[in-house]
Amino acid sequence: MTGTLYLVPTPIGNLGDISRRCAETLAAADFIAAEDTRVSVKLLNHLELKKPLVSYHEHNKKESGPRILERLLAGESCALVTDAGCPAISDPGEDLVRLCAQAGVPVCALPGPCAAITALSVSALPTGRFTFEGFLPAQKKERRERLERLKTEERTMLFYEAPHHLRGTLGELLEAFGPDRAVSLCRELTKLHEEVLRLTLEEALRYYEANEPRGEYVLVVAGAEPRTETVSLEQALALVQRLTDSGLRTKDAVKQVAEETGVSKNALYAAAVTG
Ligand code: SAM
Numbered sequence: 001m002t003g004t005l006y007l008v009p010t011p012i013g014n015l016g017d018i019s020r021r022c023a024e025t026l027a028a029a030d031f032i033a034a035e036d037t038r039v040s041v042k043l044l045n046h047l048e049l050k051k052p053l054v055s056y057h058e059h060n061k062k063e064s065g066p067r068i069l070e071r072l073l074a075g076e077s078c079a080l081v082t083d084a085g086c087p088a089i090s091d092p093g094e095d096l097v098r099l100c101a102q103a104g105v106p107v108c109a110l111p112g113p114c115a116a117i118t119a120l121s122v123s124a125l126p127t128g129r130f131t132f133e134g135f136l137p138a139q140k141k142e143r144r145e146r147l148e149r150l151k152t153e154e155r156t157m158l159f160y161e162a163p164h165h166l167r168g169t170l171g172e173l174l175e176a177f178g179p180d181r182a183v184s185l186c187r188e189l190t191k192l193h194e195e196v197l198r199l200t201l202e203e204a205l206r207y208y209e210a211n212e213p214r215g216e217y218v219l220v221v222a223g224a225e226p227r228t229e230t231v232s233l234e235q236a237l238a239l240v241q242r243l244t245d246s247g248l249r250t251k252d253a254v255k256q257v258a259e260e261t262g263v264s265k266n267a268l269y270a271a272a273v274t275g
Pocket residue numbers: 012013082084085086087088089090091113114115116159160161162186187188189190191216217218
């Protein structure tokens with residue numbers, strides 16, 4: 001019988017946030033796959049557990065993933081942990097989950113700490129509909145394109161950011177969304193210096209020009225105001241035409257225009273392919 005891959009969330013700062021079930025799952029697993037074994041050993045020491053550890057991270061996942069899968073297929077159970085929070089959420093793990101799912105290995109996700117959800121709940125921004133953006137792409141061009149697409153996003157947006165990139169990212173967000181857009185800067189959640197600043201993007205940029213960003217951040221950004229003007233199918237088709245003329249595939253052009261105008265994607269696609 002194959003073993004199970006358990007996705008075990010770990011505290012994002014406060015060790016007290018490890019749940020009893022997560023601790024029991026770590027204790028019961030045949031082995032633990034960890035992003036950084038030195039970090040995970042601290043948690044295991046806290047739980048007074050001694051377990052065999054293997055390393056699974058961004059830079060060895062191509063070799064480590066198949067080795068873990070082999071052991072699961074041979075009947076061992078594995079608990080996957082990362083440095084903090086939910087495995088597979090802006091963390092290594094996504095590929096291992098896919099590998100296991102494809103091979104028919106059961107994957108069991110335990111609920112637990114996640115910086116994005118913790119930040120969203122304390123942000124005081126609308127939580128009913130949100131989009132998790134994680135880290136913006138590292139390349140300038142891709143970042144710009146991503147933010148361009150998000151200009152009309154009406155849902156609350158969640159971004160992860162490291163302190164040394166915070167000022168630059170706030171500047172880019174301001175350029176894309178304007179100075180008055182609300183942002184909740186959630187810093188060092190669950191830790192000693194936990195702080196939530198609820199500002200506009202302009203205020204946030206000014207604040208961090210005067211103060212050094214420190215610690216880990218989730219930026220929760222309010223969505224765009226709902227569109228009031230309505231765009232007709234003909235007008236939307238003309239926009240699609242303009243994008244396909246500039247080299248975009250019809251499918252991508254339709255998706256983009258539908259997102260930007262609110263015109264039904266299916267109706268637009270049908271109209272675009274029938275001419
Ligand atoms: N898998 C993790 C999760 O479930 O939240 C996220 C891992 S990602 C590599 C690390 C990023 O999460 C950090 O750069 C920061 O944006 C965010 N983060 C992690 N811990 C945090 C905390 N205590 N307070 C605020 N943000 C945090």
